Amino acid sequence: MTSRVMRDFDLLLPESVAEVVDLLTRHKNNAAILAGGTDLLIALKFDYAVDNVISLALVPGLAELTFDPEKGLVIGARVTIADILKSPEVRENYPALWQAAKVFATPQLRNTATVLGNVLRASPAGDCSLALLALGGSVLLKNSRGEREVDIDNFWISYGVTARQDDELAMAFKIPPPAAGQKSAFRRMTRTTEDLSKISAAVSLQMGGGTCQTARVAMGCVGPTLVRLPGVEKILEGAEISPEVLQEIVAATAAEINPIDDKRSSAEYRLKVAGVLVKRVIGQALDNGGNN
Amino acid sequence: MGEFEVVGKKVERVDVRAKVTGGALYAADVQMAGMLYGKIVRCYDYAHAKVTGLDLTEAAKCKGVIRVLGPDDVTRKEYNASVLDMMVSTDMRGVLGDIDDQNIFTDHVKHYGDAIAAIIATSEEAAERAAEKVRVSYEELPVYLTAEASKQPDALQFRPEKPGNLAFQLPEMAFPDNCYAWGDVDKSFEDADIIVEDTFYVPKQKQCQMEPGSYIALYDDQGRLNCWTSTQMPKLVQKKLANLFELPMTRVKINQTVIGGGFGARLGMVLEPETCALAMAVPGRPVKLLSTREEDWVTSPSRHPGKYWMRMGFKKDGTPVACDARFENYKGAYYVDASGTAFTTGAWLGGMYKFDSLRYHGESYYTNQSICGAFRGYGNPQTNFVMEQLIDRGCAELGVDPIEWRKKWHKTVGDDGWCMGVPYNSCALDECLDRAAEAIGWAEKREKYKHQTGTVRRGIGVAVMNHTSGAMPMLLEHTVCDVLLHQDATATLNLACSDMGQGSHTTLRQVAAETLGFPYEDIHIATGNSDAAGFDIGAHASRTLYVGGGAVKQACEDARRQLFERAALELEESVDNLYMEDKIIHVKGASNKSISVETITDQGVNNFMNPETGERIGQPGQIQGYASFFPPHNAPPFGTTIAEVEVDTETGEVRVLELVNAHDVGKAIHPGVVEGQLDGGAQQGLGMVLTEETYYDDKGICQNNSFTDYKMFGPSDMPKMTNILVENADPTGPFGAKGVGEAGLVPPVGATANAIFNAIGIQILEAPITPEKVLRAIEEKGDII
Numbered sequence A: 001m002t003s004r005v006m007r008d009f010d011l012l013l014p015e016s017v018a019e020v021v022d023l024l025t026r027h028k029n030n031a032a033i034l035a036g037g038t039d040l041l042i043a044l045k046f047d048y049a050v051d052n053v054i055s056l057a058l059v060p061g062l063a064e065l066t067f068d069p070e071k072g073l074v075i076g077a078r079v080t081i082a083d084i085l086k087s088p089e090v091r092e093n094y095p096a097l098w099q100a101a102k103v104f105a106t107p108q109l110r111n112t113a114t115v116l117g118n119v120l121r122a123s124p125a126g127d128c129s130l131a132l133l134a135l136g137g138s139v140l141l142k143n144s145r146g147e148r149e150v151d152i153d154n155f156w157i158s159y160g161v162t163a164r165q166d167d168e169l170a171m172a173f174k175i176p177p178p179a180a181g182q183k184s185a186f187r188r189m190t191r192t193t194e195d196l197s198k199i200s201a202a203v204s205l206q207m208g209g210g211t212c213q214t215a216r217v218a219m220g221c222v223g224p225t226l227v228r229l230p231g232v233e234k235i236l237e238g239a240e241i242s243p244e245v246l247q248e249i250v251a252a253t254a255a256e257i258n259p260i261d262d263k264r265s266s267a268e269y270r271l272k273v274a275g276v277l278v279k280r281v282i283g284q285a286l287d288n289g290g291n292n
Numbered sequence B: 001m002g003e004f005e006v007v008g009k010k011v012e013r014v015d016v017r018a019k020v021t022g023g024a025l026y027a028a029d030v031q032m033a034g035m036l037y038g039k040i041v042r043c044y045d046y047a048h049a050k051v052t053g054l055d056l057t058e059a060a061k062c063k064g065v066i067r068v069l070g071p072d073d074v075t076r077k078e079y080n081a082s083v084l085d086m087m088v089s090t091d092m093r094g095v096l097g098d099i100d101d102q103n104i105f106t107d108h109v110k111h112y113g114d115a116i117a118a119i120i121a122t123s124e125e126a127a128e129r130a131a132e133k134v135r136v137s138y139e140e141l142p143v144y145l146t147a148e149a150s151k152q153p154d155a156l157q158f159r160p161e162k163p164g165n166l167a168f169q170l171p172e173m174a175f176p177d178n179c180y181a182w183g184d185v186d187k188s189f190e191d192a193d194i195i196v197e198d199t200f201y202v203p204k205q206k207q208c209q210m211e212p213g214s215y216i217a218l219y220d221d222q223g224r225l226n227c228w229t230s231t232q233m234p235k236l237v238q239k240k241l242a243n244l245f246e247l248p249m250t251r252v253k254i255n256q257t258v259i260g261g262g263f264g265a266r267l268g269m270v271l272e273p274e275t276c277a278l279a280m281a282v283p284g285r286p287v288k289l290l291s292t293r294e295e296d297w298v299t300s301p302s303r304h305p306g307k308y309w310m311r312m313g314f315k316k317d318g319t320p321v322a323c324d325a326r327f328e329n330y331k332g333a334y335y336v337d338a339s340g341t342a343f344t345t346g347a348w349l350g351g352m353y354k355f356d357s358l359r360y361h362g363e364s365y366y367t368n369q370s371i372c373g374a375f376r377g378y379g380n381p382q383t384n385f386v387m388e389q390l391i392d393r394g395c396a397e398l399g400v401d402p403i404e405w406r407k408k409w410h411k412t413v414g415d416d417g418w419c420m421g422v423p424y425n426s427c428a429l430d431e432c433l434d435r436a437a438e439a440i441g442w443a444e445k446r447e448k449y450k451h452q453t454g455t456v457r458r459g460i461g462v463a464v465m466n467h468t469s470g471a472m473p474m475l476l477e478h479t480v481c482d483v484l485l486h487q488d489a490t491a492t493l494n495l496a497c498s499d500m501g502q503g504s505h506t507t508l509r510q511v512a513a514e515t516l517g518f519p520y521e522d523i524h525i526a527t528g529n530s531d532a533a534g535f536d537i538g539a540h541a542s543r544t545l546y547v548g549g550g551a552v553k554q555a556c557e558d559a560r561r562q563l564f565e566r567a568a569l570e571l572e573e574s575v576d577n578l579y580m581e582d583k584i585i586h587v588k589g590a591s592n593k594s595i596s597v598e599t600i601t602d603q604g605v606n607n608f609m610n611p612e613t614g615e616r617i618g619q620p621g622q623i624q625g626y627a628s629f630f631p632p633h634n635a636p637p638f639g640t641t642i643a644e645v646e647v648d649t650e651t652g653e654v655r656v657l658e659l660v661n662a663h664d665v666g667k668a669i670h671p672g673v674v675e676g677q678l679d680g681g682a683q684q685g686l687g688m689v690l691t692e693e694t695y696y697d698d699k700g701i702c703q704n705n706s707f708t709d710y711k712m713f714g715p716s717d718m719p720k721m722t723n724i725l726v727e728n729a730d731p732t733g734p735f736g737a738k739g740v741g742e743a744g745l746v747p748p749v750g751a752t753a754n755a756i757f758n759a760i761g762i763q764i765l766e767a768p769i770t771p772e773k774v775l776r777a778i779e780e781k782g783d784i785i
């Protein structure tokens, strides 16, 4: 049961990255980073107890969303979902991410919630996270000893658990520049429009001469973390994407996922529609990026 | 039309300015000096258990705690939070078998969230922290979530006076063979060429009103119990609290705060008994009690869920010969509205079609679910889901158009209404059906959708409904109103009618203005003070405009009569020879003979003698109109919805593309208010049929008592929607108006289910119709269409 009363904690308001790192070094797992707070404050009302909450609100330099055709996209820790939606470069170069932002929650939430918060939450229902997994990239982490980058393929360990150490601040997410012929898309199913995903899929396909060169296919809500579907990727790679290939993918998808029954849907249903969803998200990616 | 000055106009609503600017004062906003805060300790570990130990000592030691209260620290008198028992005669109460079976705090937990004890502290935080320190031990009992389970012979008995856990069935004395019936059903079925039959499930839908339960109570130094609450039934709650705490009504005062939505969730008492019990433990200090959403969900009533079986027979020519039905609802832990919905669900069924014979059984079984009670529609949406799907199945087998069949066989003027023996006195359902069919392109679409291929299929479906304006003659219908004319010729209405957002204070004010012949701006409506207002049932059964409006009209006619009588004396003319225009009373045909209303009202209050003659100037006495009004009928509203949907046969997802709602509203006193009711009703109807249901795990732990996992239709889920208001004046309604508060919710339920049937040729028997169920049904059927 929830409460009308927020638990007691110290709200810390550092004004530089160095200060944040300092506080993390000091408090370790007795501190949580507060970005948009749309996950954190709910967790604090239920069973998550920390004595220190470190807000990023006053930390400069983390709110940048920068695109460089050579280096790719850098999403700072304070970049919100609404910022993603406002970026023509994201829309043009990374349709999957833009589409995930478009259906994400409500305007109020989009103005508050951050992309990095979504990644750090490590939920199998994270929408922007799923797009990032399909697009590929890495999380930039920083602690008192220095910085490191963790590939998104290795970042989520299990439900709610990431490769981030207690004393690390996630500074940014980096996506490589889009390859020539890269197409991507995101698609989800929900109980009502404003809801968390009950099943979701995202793809990034590098198309050349009518065939698919490389493919990253990712699904949400079909296991404890977001997952890639290597079997489906293998079918795609080197193939012309014909109705027959899509039919093969529909059949292959169910074998690659391990969904459960929960409040948003049943394992049975997820297994039935997963292939359809993957087929449709591929079609959406090929259809002009599906931004319309 | 031009016949009215204020009625029929979209005047500014009395409530919205404050609501949209944040000025409206809800109970949670009310602050008082010295206020204390309550927190109820509830059982969230079990749905059925005996309390074997309660230790409040640690909680009592917590900082800020003023009192800790267990079951023996408050009245142990049992009560029934519903008010239905106050709307029938004492004899009828006995016949119905209504019982009091609730305690303020219990040592026998019967549902998830049942109340065990309470804390009173100096802050909300302190109360909640202390509540966490209360230690309760339990002995777990078997959990019965369904009627099927609780009626088993070896099941534990919830109440000794209700054997078999049968809280209610239609009583033999009023309903021979415990059924609501006419004709000989078994014999009629022998005449049937076609029989359709199935068992359906209707879900536990929640009202989801925006404002969770919020209350304040103060037992003051005059020994009066004051309660601030957004109840929809202030006068009945006043009497209920007086009974529970054994006080005269003069010592119980309800201060009704702005209601943040009701939909039936505030019909009767919710946490008023608990709040008042806390206040009585700390005389002189106001105590505030605020529910969390999760708490409100399991302490306020929901719609009645349950199994609904129905069988219908038709002759080849379409004649409906027989209908047999049984609704076994999963009543929940306490009696509350056990009798009401079990009856009305059948009443709406009986009120719809001209079956040669009909038999309906309605039974309420205790279960370990949270309580069921009133919810907009009161049994009608359940019947609509079942009855309308079976009618369409019958039509499909007969090969007839569902609209044509309905036009031929629905009940109309002169036929027995939902209450046998009370015939319908007005009905414009045919016009509703014709205009809705025209607006959506029924005939073309029905034809077009017969020939579809591909994975996405469209369908179009219709449903109709009858409802009521007030619950007469089954229940008491009575509203008292007085209208006071001030010396400046403005008027204050004083009554207890509730506006829970449905716009009733606006429409009542319009009725007053029209009747008095005053501008809308000259009327003030004073409500919310149970000391001042006379009796009123409260807001339920789409009655407020019909019955409350009837009272307002009668009181204003009384005031207007007095004005005319005084004008007649002053002008030395007969009343018949006078007319009013712009608040001036003129003599017909004599343009120079007139007196202003303000002269009359002013002289009535500021009445002086002429010093020279010693005679009074004008007529003395402040004018007050009064009515204690009992409506003559229940002015039945009728309505239809036609829904168009798209079904994705690969995922089972249903998208509602369009709704056309056409309703026989009698007269739209405020068209915007009427359309608002139809829009909001449709949103809840679509939710009931497609997405909404409160559910439990095997242990009876509620799984979705919040908006995280209970999904309502949001703005972006709503289809294109058209409302058609058919104005066919009811002979008994104020200015011809009928009730419209509930009607809008009902036919979208059946129409959407029927549109799905039209799209894929399958009827889904369990609501809500989720993609999971649709996809499974499609797979089971194999080849679609």
Ligand SMILES: Cc1cc2nc3c(=O)[nH]c(=O)nc-3n(C[C@H](O)[C@H](O)[C@H](O)COP(=O)(O)OP(=O)(O)OC[C@H]3O[C@@H](n4cnc5c(N)ncnc54)[C@H](O)[C@@H]3O)c2cc1C
Binding pocket: A032, A033, A034, A035, A036, A037, A038, A039, A040, A041, A042, A077, A103, A104, A105, A106, A109, A112, A113, A114, A115, A116, A117, A118, A119, A120, A121, A125, A126, A127, A128, A168, A169, A170, A171, A195, A196, A197
């Ligand atoms: C009503 C509602 C609707 C929602 N709808 C959706 C939806 O449609 N799709 C969806 O994917 N999600 C949804 N969410 C979930 C949530 O909004 C997202 O996961 C959001 O992206 C979280 O971002 P945030 O900035 O609010 O994170 P926060 O709550 O601030 O943080 C989330 C977690 O990440 C940690 N963290 C955040 N930033 C950092 C950092 N820089 N370094 C280290 N740790 C960090 C925090 O400590 C915390 O544990 C919804 C939530 C709500 C309340």
